[in-house]
Amino acid sequence: MKKQRFFLLGVLLLLCGLCHAQDVKVTAFQRMDRDLMARTQERLDLNDDPCAIVRISVADVKEYTFEGNIIGDVIYKTGEAIVYMTQGSRNITIKSDKFGSLRYEFTQKLEKQVVYKMTLKFIESDANRLRTLLTPVVGVGSDLSYGLMIGVVKKTGWYLKAKYDFKSLSTDTECDKGGNSPDGEAFWFTGEKKSSRLAITTGMMLRLAKPFYLYGGAGWGYRKLAWETADKLWAECNDLSYSGVEVDLGCVLRAKSVAFTAGIQSNSFKYWEATVGIGIMF
Structure with a gap:
């Protein structure tokens, strides 16, 4: 009986270490027609066509990496990542050690020389x-x-x-x-x-x-x-x-x-x- 008691106690102590990561969610994605950055700070893709820009707003932005039809290096600023992408791109993959990987499908194809703004936010999942x-x-x-x-x-x-x-x-x-x-x-x-x-x-x-x-x-x-x-x-x-x-x-x-x-x-x-x-x- 003592062995059973020690076993149950061990199980409870082990389970105390279980944890669940937060989730991240895209709370906003919109076209910014008044933002001229894609024209004034132009970057060309492999076909010499101008890129679109996705400005990603999130806290601790340097902890994130991005994958997709990305041209050149991502520019990290305070609270924001500036990502150049080829026109016609449909999605982007966002990665972080905090929540894993998120593949986001754009609500519209990206157009050249157009700036889009994406806002990310940590949320507490239903679980x-x-x-x-x-x-x-x-x-x-x-x-x-x-x-x-x-x-x-x-x-x-x-x-x-x-x-x-x-x-x-x-x-x-x-x-x-x-x-x-x-x-x-x-x-x-x-x-x-x-x-x-x-x-x-x-x-x-x-x-x-x-x-x-x-x-x-x-x-x-x-x-x-x-x-x-x-x-x-x-x-x-x-x-x-x-x-x-x-x-x-x-x-x-x-x-x-x-x-x-x-x-x-x-x-x-x-x-x-x-x-x-x-x-x-x-």
């Missing part, structure tokens, strides 16, 4: 949104318990889960699973039994992929079981009643704003149950 989880959950084991799970997560986040079976349990005496009292007296039982279950856990949530999340944590709880004796007393079975540390591990699958949760939970690594739920994640 990087801060999301809130809210879902009812059911604990399914020897007993059923009901509760609520809430969480907040981006790449990493937290969750809190509480479950209770809404049953109070008071007992008159104790016994072991063999039906014997602490002093060795054997009880006779009617066959009636009562139980009570409470669990509160909290921990970390990690996004493994855009719609898939892993959660794991710990907390406190109990599961109590009592049998009715022939004398109409209730005896708590110590061998099948547990109280102490709760451990929790599971996953969340998001389909648009609907969230499906599934996991396993244990009290003291002795009482085990499944946890399932359907809720919302927005």
Whole structure:
């Protein structure tokens, strides 16, 4: 059991290092008829035809490289790259270590001696949104318990889960699973039994992929079981009643704003149950 605990802890620590790069997007592309740079600072292509110019506006522009029908070196200025391209060009490829590669199709063919302006901007992709989880959950084991799970997560986040079976349990005496009292007296039982279950856990949530999340944590709880004796007393079975540390591990699958949760939970690594739920994640 110790090996399993160290393995789960190792998995959680490893996943903490996962990250997701930002995306870059072309937010504007337009023809600049009043900009005469393509005429006053002309550059000819291999056929001695004048080039078009694409002025690319973006922060940290020197971290970008450009590919396509480019003539000569790219001119880098503060916040802007000036790219000479052959007339008739249809696209340009933009590369950066921050987001990878983006191939952009021009909305129109480039014309010679015309200046175009392109604006790039880093955006936070849909996968990087801060999301809130809210879902009812059911604990399914020897007993059923009901509760609520809430969480907040981006790449990493937290969750809190509480479950209770809404049953109070008071007992008159104790016994072991063999039906014997602490002093060795054997009880006779009617066959009636009562139980009570409470669990509160909290921990970390990690996004493994855009719609898939892993959660794991710990907390406190109990599961109590009592049998009715022939004398109409209730005896708590110590061998099948547990109280102490709760451990929790599971996953969340998001389909648009609907969230499906599934996991396993244990009290003291002795009482085990499944946890399932359907809720919302927005």
